[in-house]
Amino acid sequence: MRRFTLIPTVLALAAVTPALSQPNTNAALLEEIRQDVSADRIEKDIRTLVGFGTRHTLSETESDTRGIGAARRWVYEEFKRISDDCDGCLQVYYQSDFIEGEKRIPARTEVVNVIAVQRGNVDPGRYVIMSGDIDSRVSDVMDYKSDSPGANDNASGLAGTIEAARVLSKHKFAGSIVYAGLSGEEQGLFGGKIMAAAAKKGGWRITGVLNNDMIGNIEGINGVINNTTARVFMEGTRMNESADDARMRRFTGGEVDSPSRNLGRYVHKIAERYIPNLDVMMIYRLDRFGRGGHHRPFNDLGYPGVRIMETNENYNRQHQNLRTENGIRYGDVIEGVNFDYAAKLTSLNALTMAALSKAPAPPAKVTIEGAVSPNTTLKWQAADKREKNLLAGYKIYWRLTDESTWTNSRYVGNVDEYTLENIVIDNYFFGVASVSKDGFESPVVFPGPAGSFYPGESGAE
CATH class of the missing domain: 3.40.630.10 (Zn peptidases)
Structure with missing residues (x-):
């Protein structure tokens, strides 16, 4: 299992990856489609x-x-x-x-x-x-x-x-x-x-x-x-x-x-x-x-x-x-x-x-843990063989529970587990998205069966 954990100050530096340039890498195609x-x-x-x-x-x-x-x-x-x-x-x-x-x-x-x-x-x-x-x-x-x-x-x-x-x-x-x-x-x-x-x-x-x-x-x-x-x-x-x-x-x-x-x-x-x-x-x-x-x-x-x-x-x-x-x-x-x-x-x-x-398929079997802890850990199933060559990695999102859109995000690379240090699980909603090599993202998947995109998948398994 590939895991990744960093303290917040290091994360700010580690997040400078090619995936963060995604608005620039896919904008040209989407603009061409819009104008057509x-x-x-x-x-x-x-x-x-x-x-x-x-x-x-x-x-x-x-x-x-x-x-x-x-x-x-x-x-x-x-x-x-x-x-x-x-x-x-x-x-x-x-x-x-x-x-x-x-x-x-x-x-x-x-x-x-x-x-x-x-x-x-x-x-x-x-x-x-x-x-x-x-x-x-x-x-x-x-x-x-x-x-x-x-x-x-x-x-x-x-x-x-x-x-x-x-x-x-x-x-x-x-x-x-x-x-x-x-x-x-x-x-x-x-x-x-x-x-x-x-x-x-x-x-x-x-x-x-x-x-x-x-x-x-x-x-x-x-x-x-x-x-x-x-x-x-x-x-x-x-x-x-x-x-x-x-x-x-x-x-x-x-x-x-x-x-x-x-x-x-x-x-x-x-x-x-x-x-x-x-x-x-x-x-x-x-x-x-x-x-x-x-x-x-x-x-x-x-x-x-x-x-x-x-x-x-x-x-x-x-x-x-x-x-x-x-x-x-x-x-x-x-x-x-x-x-x-x-x-x-x-x-x-x-x-x-x-x-x-x-974009790649939305992450499958997303789970979350962190009760009675200063940290929040998300896990998900690694991409299957169909999409390995398409996938660059994953992006974690979170927002305050009264916010309507995802306000915070962090690209975490091609891993299947990640811990957000000093971000308390009780205060936010969390999710995970897949990111392609050319910067296209899947929808965000909320942990557990409530958020699973495909019937039959469950983060509770």
Whole structure:
């Protein structure tokens, strides 16, 4: 076992390592990716999706010009075109299941997702997923005949996902990236349930799901017009936490350090460092109050997932029949989408996925000890053979317990145990991140099962 312990004065000198230059070593790539995202292409894709008239899950599937069938075939062909441009770098396929007997899908209906996978060249079994929804709706969730443009909800998120595929497919990554067009969201999150179940069956190690649902509106129902902020919703404790894990968390912490929360902090950090004029509001809630989105089915199975979306919603433009009443225009039409803002949030996703996929996997089996001691010791499992050539070492983070982001860090090298001298365990929260040789970091992993990124891993073992 490789161990490292230094007193604080020596640590200040020892921390001068190549890994500390990471903002400079990876900034050029991330800036190239950011500048490659095109508001014009996003606008074109949103207009195409709106042009299908309705994309309701129960709508027409045989027509080539109207309904969800035509829409999903267009998404499939668009992913195929992107794959052709990168010499077949995307695996594009339909993923579906039949749903019936549900309140919003009473008759047998095939719910179809469109998936494009860009395989990693180091650890292809590790995934980060960006999703947008294909389907749309009007006031009556069962009305599949009326025009339902769904320009912002959620052609914006789907167009952003397609654009991210165009941009990131030009580059190589250690981990795999998945671009997903999900269906059945308005009828009960069925597309996400289908994909999450398939991921679990396939043994996917998911580092993060970035669900993009409404990323194009800047004019709120409250009168606020703002294109400089975005919201990230991220749940706390895992839905499937065991009773033993809950008891452990009660005494050691972790309520605000689930993998979803630390994925959200990662998104926040990307925005802060690399996206000009964008502040991320981290919201400690699964989703908007009493509402849901397509990251939830992944959260339900223990996977890290967050929702990225606009800050100011306009309810006159959501789930509304197209009409004008008392001088107010209702409906989710193209005029309600700000394409530059949608491009900004698409960039946030693309940079987050690029950084996650360039970085090594998050540390596994992180543990912590230091009760009744002036020192705090963290341990973790050394990187497996897939990632040894990618890994430079590890970085320990800590923060005061009432702080929302990681405020202190120390690069500790390629070790699997480290003691922080004279930093008392009772006063801080701690975590560990993996660092690649070119300076990309994984999300921070909180010690114990509460913070473990991959279901089945546990720092308690």
